[in-house]
Amino acid sequence: METVSAPTTVSPERLSSPRQLAAASVGNLVEWYDWYAYSFLATYFATQVFPKGEGGLTSLLDAFAVFAVGFFMRPVGGLLMGAVADRLGRKAALTLTILLMGAGSLLVAVLPTYAQVGVLSPVLLVVARLVQGLSVGGEFAASTTFLVESAPPHRRGFFSSFQYVSTTIGQLLASGLAAVLASTLSDDAMSSWGWRVPFAVGALLSLVGLLIRRGARETLADADDLRSGRVRRPGLLDALRHHPRQSLLIVGITVAGTIAYYTWTTYLPTYANTYAGVPKGTALWVGTVALVFFMVLNPLMGMLSDRVGRRPLLLTFAAAFVLLTVPGLALLDDGAGRLLLVQGTGMVFLAMYTSIAAAVNAEVFPARVRASGIGFPYSLSVALFGGTAPYVGTALKDAGHGTLFPWYLSALCLVSLVVYAVALRETAHRPLPA
Template identity: 70%
Template sequence: MSNAEHIAKDRVPDGVRPPSRVRQLAAASIGNAVEWYDWYAYSFLAVYFAEQVFPKGAGNSLVPLLSTFAVFAVGFFMRPVGGLLMGAIADRRGRRTALTLTILLMGGGSLLVALTPTYAATGVLAPLVLVLARLVQGLSVGGEFAASTTFLVESAGPGRRGLFSSFQYVSTTAGQLLASATAALLAALLTEQQMGQWGWRVAFLFGALLSLLGLWIRRGAQETLPRARDAGTPHAQRPADRPGLFEALRRHPRQSLLICGITAGGTIAYYTWTTYLPTYAQVNAGFDKGEALTVGTLSLVFFALLQPLGGLLSDRVGRKPLLLGFSLGFAVLAVPLLHLVTDSFVSLLLVQCAGMVLLTGYTSVAAAVNAEVFPARVRAAGIGFPYSLTVALFGGTAPYVGTWFKQAGHADLFPWYVAALCLVSFLVYLTLPETSRRELEK
């Protein structure tokens, strides 16, 4: 019997079959991939629907794109709310209940984006509908990370948490890859005019259908929170003993701040390299839209393959060496790498893949590191709120900040902004204890 299976068996009542490792991974990963497909389709298709939803500014063609990325950022600011609310549900009612709610919200938000009217037809109603859809999706994805992170790491045992943790970003990248590939395929099959008129809506309708598939798969998952799993037993925890909404912040303020420091550099590097870089190449180097999506797709395949390797490595050498390598690497190399972006297909592919290698030092262990900070009682909410708040402040605004720097005539400042945040996280990582050998706190 493997170590992970032994731990899983210890967590279920007598007479109940322990959860299959593959089934638990599939429930978390496939559902998570669907969630992130819906979320990322927006950023990949923004250049096509921006002018449909927002009016152009006088003499400035970047106004619709800036407005679209501003809505992208607005969605991120619902993520802390989702992280807090869905995290509390995960801690009180169970991880599976929270995961079911998040995928239902994401599917509904994706359908609403697909049905968003044009500005020409309805005026200000068009951007209002788009904002509402992104608020719903932001609420969903904020809770998704908290619930799926805890579910994945609790499904593993000591010595395998890094590997299980890596599937958080394997599945996230799979969803992003599917979104990028769908956008690239639509761009190849349709004219730019067709893409702008109706082609982009197809991708969001597809996402809404995928959410139903993810919901069905998650219904087969087994709960990993003991008090939620044992709710029908005589020794079930009383409602009064359940954690309060702000208990994690109130009782663990240092750990909450630590999550912010761990996340700051990782989120700016992640969203710059996996989401914004194709648009950065278009805006700053005149790169072709379709080719930029193709480069993004190829680099995401490479990135997904790296994640389990990083997770396994962290189980052998620890989380801290990978985090330090990631943050120092970006602090030193972010500026030269982004300056190497030109209108050459090969140069953009090399820059994106080089960043993916460094980024793996963060993404492959982030779920494990976060989960190892908090006890099970408040783990989901404890991770969800500070993580999502930091992502909203620095990750969600990355496309907008980068485009704003370009509009203001200071495009060269954006790489320095990325490097500075990674340096801040490097200093935080220096203070972290190594947690890979510790038993997960219950």
């Protein structure tokens, strides 16, 4: 069979920018809505799905262990769904990821309880989380590639920023709906059926996202030739095998961003409560305000990077977290004011990374292996350094060395600072690698 030229991407001028942005963003929003809904609602469904242990904590610990299992499926999802995007087209991968997430949410929504089916209940929950972890890992690879390939050359940073804008909206929707249900329903109602509602909503949102994505344009110009075999499809590990330096570069780029992101957006309320005595409710409200501020900052930072370049923002971000994390966290007291100051200041610097992470990653790899090249090393870095941040902080606290956590964060940010300074070239004003 005749083999034609290697895959290229469609010219952004042929794409409808608002439609492409909506297609990528809605799926990412749904993915992260469902992902965070689990963590917010675990305290309610844990005793329904797992057998109760002494003290009532065993079931909750089991629920969070299943959450961690889903996290470590993300590298697999990044590799497999990235390969789908490179072999069959970006739209095929985006369709598959949102279908998987919807299926996982629906399974949780209708999950039988332990009292009804015994051990089958937690087994089905594990299956649902494995499916969702696979989906979330693949979503970043596919939507990152799709977003950046859809952007005009001078707006890739701006388009890139919607990766985390949509992630933040999904997180806020999940926390908001959980809060509304918890405040309007009794504890018994929440534990018996209320916790199912957000997962059912997530399944419905997946269908909406699927309909929006059907109207998007494919960004891989040779997708039809790849599917028919007229162009040789890249192998599953081609990106790692032929581009090892770029794969390691993605890890170096991501280490600081992922631990800073999960610390500042997810773990900081718990840290402030544990170490500074900030009431839990106050810490959560401050975190919500900071998330809204963070969401607004991302497009602004993305546009700034399109003017001044990616490296100045990345260098500023990493240097700030290296130098300011330890004294910043030491400033916390039992009031909301300092927490808002520390978290808000961190969000300014964090947005310098999150707004352009998608663009920087996509600008590293050629089109042929762009999605799979991003997916695996990025998701592996998130699983190893970002997803474990709360666990590392808690483990250090339990061992009596809790004050070491800010130093741990600073050290990892120093790794990325060196990468940005030494190994990363400026890509903002260059064409995407063909």
